[in-house]
Amino acid sequence: MTETVKVYSRPKTLIDRPWHFCPGCHHGIAHRLCAEVIEEMGLQENTVGVGSVGCGVFSYEYFNFDGIGPSHGRAPAVATGVKRVLPDRLVFTYQGDGDLAAIGTTEMVHAAVRGEKITIVFINNTLYGMTGGQLAPTTLMGQVTTTSPYGREAKQAGYPMRVCEMISTLEGAAYVARVALFNPAQVAKAKKSIRRAFETQMQGIGFSMVEILSACPTNWGMAPLEACKHVENNLTSVYPLGEFKVPEGVK
Amino acid sequence: MAKVSFLEERCKGCGLCIAFCPKNCLALAGHLNTQGYHPATLVDEGSCISCAICARMCPDVVIEVEKEARR
Ligand SMILES: Cc1ncc(C[n+]2csc(CCOP(=O)(O)OP(=O)(O)O)c2C)c(N)n1
Ligand code: SF4
Ligand code: SF4
Ligand code: SF4
Numbered sequence: 001m002t003e004t005v006k007v008y009s010r011p012k013t014l015i016d017r018p019w020h021f022c023p024g025c026h027h028g029i030a031h032r033l034c035a036e037v038i039e040e041m042g043l044q045e046n047t048v049g050v051g052s053v054g055c056g057v058f059s060y061e062y063f064n065f066d067g068i069g070p071s072h073g074r075a076p077a078v079a080t081g082v083k084r085v086l087p088d089r090l091v092f093t094y095q096g097d098g099d100l101a102a103i104g105t106t107e108m109v110h111a112a113v114r115g116e117k118i119t120i121v122f123i124n125n126t127l128y129g130m131t132g133g134q135l136a137p138t139t140l141m142g143q144v145t146t147t148s149p150y151g152r153e154a155k156q157a158g159y160p161m162r163v164c165e166m167i168s169t170l171e172g173a174a175y176v177a178r179v180a181l182f183n184p185a186q187v188a189k190a191k192k193s194i195r196r197a198f199e200t201q202m203q204g205i206g207f208s209m210v211e212i213l214s215a216c217p218t219n220w221g222m223a224p225l226e227a228c229k230h231v232e233n234n235l236t237s238v239y240p241l242g243e244f245k246v247p248e249g250v251k
Numbered sequence: 252m253a254k255v256s257f258l259e260e261r262c263k264g265c266g267l268c269i270a271f272c273p274k275n276c277l278a279l280a281g282h283l284n285t286q287g288y289h290p291a292t293l294v295d296e297g298s299c300i301s302c303a304i305c306a307r308m309c310p311d312v313v314i315e316v317e318k319e320a321r322r
Binding site: 001002004005006007008009010014019021022023024026027028029032184188217228 | 265270288302307311314321
């Protein structure tokens with residue numbers, strides 16, 4: 001006798017509706033991984049997601065748990081307030097590199113400095129996606145964007161900002177990792193890192209951050225598979241993958 | 252039911268499931284969905300091993316995967 005077994009189905013932590021992301025956008029994979037981990041940890045009723053301004057702006061419309069839409073870049077400050085009032089909740093922010101590494105740098109850095117027991121999921125796609133592909137602090141040298149039409153040059157716009165490397169120097173930061181989504185093995189590793197970051201928070205250890213190198217096929221002017229190759233070949237050399245800090249309790 | 256099923260109207264034809272399927276069982280269909288994309292479809296069910304790599308690469312949660320298991 002044989003029976004039919006589900007190998008993969010939509011997590012209950014995602015509302016059943018279509019998403020606005022462009023074809024092949026890694027925001028969709030990143031949303032799904034966060035939702036899968038929350039379902040697997042049994043935290044659907046005990047989570048507060050804090051969104052951001054950017055292509056991730058509708059996260060509270062997509063995640064099937066409590067959510068807040070903060071003003072641009074302020075998610076870690078909002079998450080700090082929520083976590084301090086409701087310390088038993090899983091509280092995480094979901095922020096792009098424009099939101100986190102440009103307008104919201106202060107909030108992000110000081111949440112880590114204070115060792116807030118929140119998690120930041122940081123989507124690094126090397127530009128401002130939602131507004132049409134402007135240069136971000138994370139833009140690669142020579143990368144053409146709408147505001148660097150001749151490619152990023154140091155004399156005008158400085159050098160790429162390596163957020164994980166900076167944050168891992170802070171005692172308050174307990175778990176810091178950079179992952180990517182350009183093939184199935186990387187997706188599996190990314191999921192494991194999100195799990196470790198959430199575990200770090202739920203065990204009360206400290207601040208956690210997962211940076212996800214993420215494809216923006218639309219503003220890169222690439223087909224989805226080509227955009228995956230671009231992450232693998234050109235982003236990982238500037239933004240090395242790996243775990244920068246792992247606390248004892250979650251190894 | 253087939254081993255791999257698609258919410259065809261949600262598919263954006265990005266091709267990531269097709270590119271990473273280890274058994275080359277998937278392809279874009281010739282027709283368009285109402286969003287205007289050629290949706291991904293299972294063209295070689297016999298070779299499919301129900302590994303769910305396609306579902307794990309899909310950015311739009313289009314795919315569900317099942318397998319036949321012995322009781
Ligand atoms: C106070 C304020 N300043 C500027 C904007 C315009 N704005 C909207 S989204 C965005 C950047 C989004 O880029 P990123 O955070 O990298 O997210 P992505 O869209 O790439 O996922 C900017 C500058 C805004 N909405 N509010
Ligand atoms: S603009 Fe880029 S980041 Fe935004 S939804 Fe489209 S592909 Fe994704
Ligand atoms: S389940 Fe695996 S073998 Fe079957 S179509 Fe999906 S990726 Fe291919
Ligand atoms: S990965 Fe998803 S959206 Fe892309 S072609 Fe396959 S089923 Fe469609």
